[in-house]
Amino acid sequence: GCTRPGxxxxxxxxxxxxxxxxxxxGPTDLTNLTLACDHCHALVNDSADGWKTVVMGKDxxxxxxxxxxxxxxxxxxxxxxxxxRHHVGQWVAAAIESSCQRWGSRAA
Known part of the structure; x- marks a missing residue:
């Protein structure tokens, strides 16, 4: 889905x-492409009120x-x-990991 936060x-x-x-x-390569709904896409511009998009770095x-x-x-x-919002699998994995750590530390 749309990649703008929220x-x-x-x-x-x-x-x-x-x-x-x-x-x-900017190239038309997968590494430079993302999804944005029409509303959010219109927010991206070079004005003082414009949003910017970047690829998150290695760190x-x-x-x-x-x-x-x-x-x-x-x-x-x-x-x-x-x-x-569109990465539910990450939420579930984080919840499972947190739960395992919590219960693992109590059991020890």
Missing amino acids: CDAPASMCAVHHITDWAKG SPYRGRTGWIAPKRLDPTGTARVND
């Missing part, structure tokens, strides 16, 4: 977005995923954030 638009309501804008030399726990950077007025830190 958006729950499914993939069927999304279009392909170039993380590095095609008009600025990120979200390596290779799309990070969205909110405008300074919304997030002065400029922190890239990812959308976890």
Whole structure:
């Protein structure tokens, strides 16, 4: 689905977005493409109120995923954030791991 944090638009309501804008030399390769619904796609621009998209780096726990950077007025830190709403499998895995650690430490 849409990769902007907090958006729950499914993939069927999304279009392909170039993380590095095609008009600025961004390639049309899978590593530079992501999904964005029409509303969120329209938020990405170079104005002071525009959102930016980046590929999360090797040092990120979200390596290779799309990070969205909110405008300074919304997030002065400029922190890239990812959308976890469409990654339920990760939530389940984290919950299971947490539960195993909790019960494992009590049993010991």
